[in-house]
Amino acid sequence: MRSIHLRELKALSLWWRDVYNAVNLKYCRDRMVEVYLWSCGMIPEEEHSRARLLFAKTFGIVSFLDDTFDVHATIEECHSLNEAFQRWDESAVSALPEYLCMLYIKTLSNFKEFEDLLEPQEKYRMSYAKKAYQLQSEYYMQEAQWTNDKYEPSFEEHVELSGMSTGLPMLNLMALMGYDGTIATQEVFEWMSVPVPDAVRAGALIGRFLNDISSYKLGKNKKDVGSTVECYKLEKGSTGEEAVAAIAAMNEHMWRVLNQTYMEVDRALLPAAQLVVSIARTCEVIYLRGRDGYTFGSHAKDLVKALFLDPIPL
Numbered sequence: 352m353r354s355i356h357l358r359e360l361k362a363l364s365l366w367w368r369d370v371y372n373a374v375n376l377k378y379c380r381d382r383m384v385e386v387y388l389w390s391c392g393m394i395p396e397e398e399h400s401r402a403r404l405l406f407a408k409t410f411g412i413v414s415f416l417d418d419t420f421d422v423h424a425t426i427e428e429c430h431s432l433n434e435a436f437q438r439w440d441e442s443a444v445s446a447l448p449e450y451l452c453m454l455y456i457k458t459l460s461n462f463k464e465f466e467d468l469l470e471p472q473e474k475y476r477m478s479y480a481k482k483a484y485q486l487q488s489e490y491y492m493q494e495a496q497w498t499n500d501k502y503e504p505s506f507e508e509h510v511e512l513s514g515m516s517t518g519l520p521m522l523n524l525m526a527l528m529g530y531d532g533t534i535a536t537q538e539v540f541e542w543m544s545v546p547v548p549d550a551v552r553a554g555a556l557i558g559r560f561l562n563d564i565s566s567y568k569l570g571k572n573k574k575d576v577g578s579t580v581e582c583y584k585l586e587k588g589s590t591g592e593e594a595v596a597a598i599a600a601m602n603e604h605m606w607r608v609l610n611q612t613y614m615e616v617d618r619a620l621l622p623a624a625q626l627v628v629s630i631a632r633t634c635e636v637i638y639l640r641g642r643d644g645y646t647f648g649s650h651a652k653d654l655v656k657a658l659f660l661d662p663i664p665l
Contacts, residue, residue, distance in 0.1 A: 355397055357659060360387050363407055370411065370461070374454045379418040385637075385645050386410045388655055392633035393626070394526060402529025405465060409525040412461060413487060413518055415454050420491035424451070426499040433492040436485055458484075465528070476528050479540045483521040486545060490516035509582040514555040517562065519634075520547050523554070523626050534622040542620050550612035553605045554627040560602040561638035564595055568641045606631075 367383040390407040420429055428448050435443035435455055444452050462484070466477045494516055497504060504512070524543050527535050542548060547555075563578035577585075584594040609631060616624045637644040637651070644651030 352395070352397060353659065353663070355400065356387075356391055359400060359403060360384065360659065363387055363404065366408065367411055370457055374415055374457055376415055376419065376423075376450070376454060378423050379415050380646065382414070382645055382648060383407070383411055384655055385648055385651050386414075388651055388658065389630075389633055389637060389645070390526075391658065392636055393629045399529060401468060402526045405468070405529045406522055406526040408461060408465070409484075410518075410522055412458055413484070413521070416458075416488060416491060417518070419451065419454070420495045424495070426495060429492055429495045433488045436488040439481055439485065469528070470532075472532065473528075473535075475537065476535070476540060479524060479544055480528055483524050483544070486515075487518055487521045503577075503585065504582065506579070506582050506586045509577075509579055510556065510559070513563075513579060514552060514559050515547075517555050517558045519555040519558045519630055520545075520551050523551060523623075523630060526626055526630075527623055530622065536619070539620055539623045543623055548612070550609055550616065550624055550627050553609040553612065554631040556605045557602055557609065557631040558634045560598050560605065561634050562643070564598055564602075565638045565641050565643045567591065567595060569643060569647070 363383055363386075371379075371381055386407050387403075389410065390403045394403050394406065416432075419432065424432065428451065431447055432451055432455070435447055436458075439459070441456070441459060444455050447455055462477070462481065465480065466474060469476060490512060493512055496502075520543070524540070527539065527543060529535075543551060559579060563580050566578055567580040580591070580594045580598050583589065583597055584591060587594070587597075589597070609628060613624050613628055636654070642650040644654070
C-alpha cells in the first residue's frame with residue numbers, strides 16, 4: 352500500500368508543480384503533500400486510486416479559488432471570476448483580469464481531463480461535478496461580499512454558508528466520481544447533491560468548526576470572513592474561550608448527527624455516506640488539538656514522515 356501511495360504522490364507532485372507554476376499565484380497555498388495526506392486518510396484502499404487522485408487534484412485547484420476570493424482579489428475581480436465559472440466556457444476568460452486567466456483555463460482543462468478518466472457510461476457524472484464547483488464559487492463570492500460590505504451575519508446565517516464553503520460537500524462528490532458504477536450510481540450522486548442531506552451537512556460542519564477553532568487559536572488572515580468562533584463571540588457577548596468551548600460542543604453534536612444519519616441511511620447509499628464519515632474523521636486528524644495541518648505544513652510533517660517515509664515496524 353505504501354508503494355502505491357508513493358507512486359500516486361509522485362505523480363500528483365509532478366502534476367501540481369506544473370499547475371502551480373502555470374497559474375503563478377504565489378499568494379496561494381502550495382500544499383499538495385498535505386492534500387494527499389488528507390486523501391489517503393479518507394480513501395486508503397488500493398482499489399480507489401482514481402478516487403484519491405480526483406479528490407486531491409480538485410482540492411488543489413479549489414484552493415487557488417479559495418485563496419483568491421479570501422485574501423487577494425478585489426470585489427470586482429471576485430464578481431468577474433465567479434461569473435466566468437458560472438458560464439463555464441473558455442470564451443469567458445476574456446472578461447477576467449490577466450493574472451486570473453491561467454487559473455480559469457487550467458481549471459477547465461483539468462475538468463476535461465477528469466472527464467477523460469471516466470468510462471463512457473460514467474460521463475454523466477461531470478454535470479454533477481461542474482455544478483458542485485460552480486456552487487463552490489458562489490459560496491466564496493458570498494463570503495467575499497460579506498467581507499467587502501462589512502456585513503455581520505447572524506450565527507445561524509454564518510453556519511449555513513460557511514459549512515458549505517468548506518468545500519467538503521463538493522470534494523465528497525469529486526471523490527465519488529472515482530468509484531466504479533456498482534457503488535457510484537446516479538441515485539448516489541442525486542443524494543449527495545444540493546440540497547445536501549443531513550449527513551453531508553453534518554460532515555461539512557465538523558470540518559468548519561474544527562478549522563475555525565484552529566484559526567482562532569493560531570490567528571487568521573485579516574481579510575478572511577469572520578469565523579464561527581468570532582461570530583458566536585460577537586452575537587453572544589462571550590469571551591474567546593467560551594466561544595471556542597461552545598463551538599467544540601457543537602462539533603461533538605454534529606458527530607452525533609453524522610453517526611445517527613449514517614446508521615439510518617439506505618443501504619444503497621452506504622458507500623457514499625462512508626465517504627462523508629471518512630472525510631470528517633480525517634478533519635479530526637488535520638486539525639488535531641487546534642493545529643492546522645493544511646495551512647501550516649509543519650503541523651503535519653511528523654504524520655507525513657510516519658505514513659510515507661519512516662521504516663514500517665514489523
